[in-house]
Amino acid sequence: MKQTADPMPEKGRDLNDYNFAYLDEQTKRMIRRAILKGLAIPGYQVPFASREMPMPYGWGTGGVQVSAATLTPEDTFKVIDQGADDTTNAVSIRKFFERTAGVATTEETARASVIQTRHRIPEQPLTEDQILVYQVPIPEPLRFLEPSEIETRKMHALEEYGLMHVKLYEDIARHGQIATAYAYPVKVEGRYVMDPSPIPKFDNPKMSGNAAIQLFGAGREQRIYALPPYTQVVSLDFQDYPFEASKADASCDLCGADSSYLDEVIMDDAGGRMFVCSDTDYCRARRDAGQSGSTATRENGS
Amino acid sequence: MDAAVLGGGFADAPVESARAFRAAMTAMARPGAISTITGVRPPAPVSVAAGGLLLTLCDPDTGVHLAGALDCLPVRDWITFHTGAPLVSAEDCDFAVGDWESLQPVARFRAGTAQYPDRSATLIVELPQIVATGVRLTGPGIRDSAALSLPEMAAFQANAARFPLGWDAYFCAGDRLAALPRSTKVGG
Structure with a gap:
């Protein structure tokens, strides 16, 4: 019941x-x-x-x-x-x-x-x-x-x-x-x-x-x-075209990581963009540990 | 029916079988690694680990074959009551339970087909003891090499040679269990 x-x-x-x-x-x-x-x-x-x-x-x-x-x-x-x-x-x-x-x-x-x-x-x-x-x-x-x-x-x-x-x-x-x-x-x-x-x-x-x-x-x-x-x-690959683990050729604008996989984020209508770590936990841990990327540097410097 | 048949299952089946499955999965994913299953009291001569595996993995959809001394009324009744699994012949089974001698010849167990190698038997082998020494094991799930006290080598080498066909084996002693999937290279 x-x-x-x-x-x-x-x-x-x-x-x-x-x-x-x-x-x-x-x-x-x-x-x-x-x-x-x-x-x-x-x-x-x-x-x-x-x-x-x-x-x-x-x-x-x-x-x-x-x-x-x-x-x-x-x-x-x-x-x-x-x-x-x-x-x-x-x-x-x-x-x-x-x-x-x-x-x-x-x-x-x-x-x-x-x-x-x-x-x-x-x-x-x-x-x-x-x-x-x-x-x-x-x-x-x-x-x-x-x-x-x-x-x-x-x-x-x-x-x-x-x-x-x-x-x-x-x-x-x-x-x-x-x-x-x-x-x-x-x-x-x-x-x-x-x-x-x-x-x-x-x-x-x-x-x-x-x-x-x-x-x-x-x-x-x-x-x-x-x-x-x-x-x-x-x-899978070929001898003359070997596999390559590619990522965006940039570093994270938030944490500065240059070896993590990056998402590209469009910021405005004028072509502004930033790259951020796709792994949010990895990025946050790096920032908590004091690492910073170009955005943070700009903000701190201004 | 003996009242003992009704007892000995998981007290809290959803949670305890989840823990038992993790032990079984860890064992299958890491050949030679020894894990434990607790929480069941199967009738003799079934070990706690083998009883736990049966209650975690078997149901009316899976045929179970009892070999040798395990093929006795208390065990048949216990499995039937707790899992509803039909008891079938060695050639048709999904799970076979027994000591190594009574499971022979192991070539009779289903090894799957080329297109469906998963349609194969899983052997639950009762051993007096399991220790992480003895035959050298290599392959998926093993970083460098592992060692396990196997009852013999030739049958497992022949089984691995048929990959992706073959059966997979659990070894049980008391509450301890280890596994040997067909993907593991045995000896050498």
């Missing part, structure tokens, strides 16, 4: 109304089995029965389901959206697990045990005690070259990845260089070609030999894949 007057406080009521971490236990078991097979076959896409989540596809439903199956009450959870902790998507997913799993949350990369990310890898190197959960829109790296799932399954089974090299070659023929700047395809342990999710190719080298467990969830496309720690991940 439904009580009309609910004496429970807001947070307690949420925890009681939903199962721990929102999903029902049978769904979590199904996702957990997929994660384990994904870890056993690095880079291979494991099909799973993705559920409807209380957010639209494209908002990280795959990552949310992987996080829900992974979180324990002892975890400290961080969510970033293109490096930022304070965007709508990151804030709402963080709140979602605060309320349904009762986990602590943080914006500090070093304090988090589980980090869900959309399209970035944090600048600060991850540790063995951390888990990085990627939100993936299109898990199949060959999808835009071959629309049929039956065919791409065969191509992975036969290690038939020539088409991907043709695509990169066409980039060179047309643009003089490999123009793919994000979702840059990688080969895992010399076997499976994998979509790293739409992270900038600047982040690709961080995937290889990473101490953390990396899990990938694609909700709409119903695929989970994984990289165990210290897995070899190689960005």
